[in-house]
Amino acid sequence: MFRILTYLLLLFAYSASAQQSWCGAKQYADPDKNAVYQNFLQGAKEIELKTPIHKRDIRYFQVVIHVVARDGYQPVSQAQALQQLDVLNNDFAAMGDNINKLPDEFKTLVANAEMHFCLATLDPEGNPTPGITFTSTTEEFIGTNIGEGGRRVIQWDELGGKAGWDPTRYVNIWVGECLDILGSATMPGEANFPEEIGIIIDIRHFGTIGDAGHFNPYGRGHTLTHEMGHFFGLKHIWGQGFGEDCSDSDDIDDTPNAGGPHYGCPEGEQSSCSTSNMYQNFMDLTDDSCLAAFTHDQVARMNSAIDMYYPDLDRASSCQTYQAGFDQWFDQLTWSTDPASFKIIVFHPDGWMGRKEIRVFSMDGKLVFKNEWNEELTSLINLQNVASGIYLVNITMADECRSRKIVVY
Numbered sequence: 001m002f003r004i005l006t007y008l009l010l011l012f013a014y015s016a017s018a019q020q021s022w023c024g025a026k027q028y029a030d031p032d033k034n035a036v037y038q039n040f041l042q043g044a045k046e047i048e049l050k051t052p053i054h055k056r057d058i059r060y061f062q063v064v065i066h067v068v069a070r071d072g073y074q075p076v077s078q079a080q081a082l083q084q085l086d087v088l089n090n091d092f093a094a095m096g097d098n099i100n101k102l103p104d105e106f107k108t109l110v111a112n113a114e115m116h117f118c119l120a121t122l123d124p125e126g127n128p129t130p131g132i133t134f135t136s137t138t139e140e141f142i143g144t145n146i147g148e149g150g151r152r153v154i155q156w157d158e159l160g161g162k163a164g165w166d167p168t169r170y171v172n173i174w175v176g177e178c179l180d181i182l183g184s185a186t187m188p189g190e191a192n193f194p195e196e197i198g199i200i201i202d203i204r205h206f207g208t209i210g211d212a213g214h215f216n217p218y219g220r221g222h223t224l225t226h227e228m229g230h231f232f233g234l235k236h237i238w239g240q241g242f243g244e245d246c247s248d249s250d251d252i253d254d255t256p257n258a259g260g261p262h263y264g265c266p267e268g269e270q271s272s273c274s275t276s277n278m279y280q281n282f283m284d285l286t287d288d289s290c291l292a293a294f295t296h297d298q299v300a301r302m303n304s305a306i307d308m309y310y311p312d313l314d315r316a317s318s319c320q321t322y323q324a325g326f327d328q329w330f331d332q333l334t335w336s337t338d339p340a341s342f343k344i345i346v347f348h349p350d351g352w353m354g355r356k357e358i359r360v361f362s363m364d365g366k367l368v369f370k371n372e373w374n375e376e377l378t379s380l381i382n383l384q385n386v387a388s389g390i391y392l393v394n395i396t397m398a399d400e401c402r403s404r405k406i407v408v409y
Helices: 016-021 031-050 078-092 210-214 222-231 296-309 326-331
Strands: 059-069 115-119 132-136 171-176 183-185 199-202 334-337 344-347 356-362 367-373 378-381 389-397 400-408
Touching (some): 031 296, 078 334, 078 344, 078 378, 199 222, 326 400, 356 378, 367 378
Parallel strands (some): 059 115
Antiparallel strands (some): 183 199, 334 344, 344 378, 356 389
16 A cells, blocks of 8 residues: 655644735735726726627647745646646636536536646747746745845846746746745736736645645645636636625626635535625635636636737647657656655646546456546546555557556555
């Protein structure tokens, strides 16, 4: 059997008294920034009125992940980065792990955003890149520290962080240690400096494997989905502040009005402002085990933000799927083990379009694991509860099948 080390975690930042620090997005709280928002809101509503209701083509965005970490934190691996993008893509496609938990009253509100995110394959100079940069730091809480000139330390080379890439072409995501938030994002037109346009995610809440897997209830990768919503112009579902206020608004027509945020993962109907609240919405502050969906009007608002502020981000050529045959794809798979959970991660950085099935058999022919692998970049094989020994992994696509032996210690 697997021997799993039990981690004792002091989650001081997520006590009841600190839950309001879940998200660091400012949401135009400054009066000058609020004027920027009002201009954005007016322009967005004009776009939404003129845009006919029809199925959009999928929009593609290349992502670069800047990991800035101290010694002592497990490095963010390529597998972890790809797996986090799988969560993000499934969430934006209304195919996330909680989508079936939505009450019937909200199911008609759910929208597929038709947006796809992939790791950049070329850097700004046109050189090949894995889409991930790594920078070592000795600075504690670099993700939330403010340096000279009011600049965010993690986003500047000269302050000890890592400068982002051209924000008109890449979605920059910085991953580093944060003091009292899970993440933050610049909303359209809100960044103090163009170099700070992007998203910051606490390294302990990036993806679902590695260090992130130990920091429940935020260890399922939905923090990035929430912050990406802010990046594309969405406010929290209840509005601006954190108090109970039914007159506040997220300026989205089809999201149910809410007096304030929800925390934890409530059960059953939760009501405020004389209506049932959609606490499963990605723009609320519930745990990762609750967050499930964006609405149609939220998707329309994100598309308006892209049209107005990020017109050059949508680059279909930046997200290519694997074109060679199944055998070559299988031979190029990477097999690794998450040292935190001991799950086996199988991935190909170029992905593969189409339905695949993974089956794992013991050497006496007993099926011990089965999972569908669709268009995700990664697949997790959970063999934590099987005996030590040799197992046979079969990956099947249509009438093609390849196998590999693995050892469980």
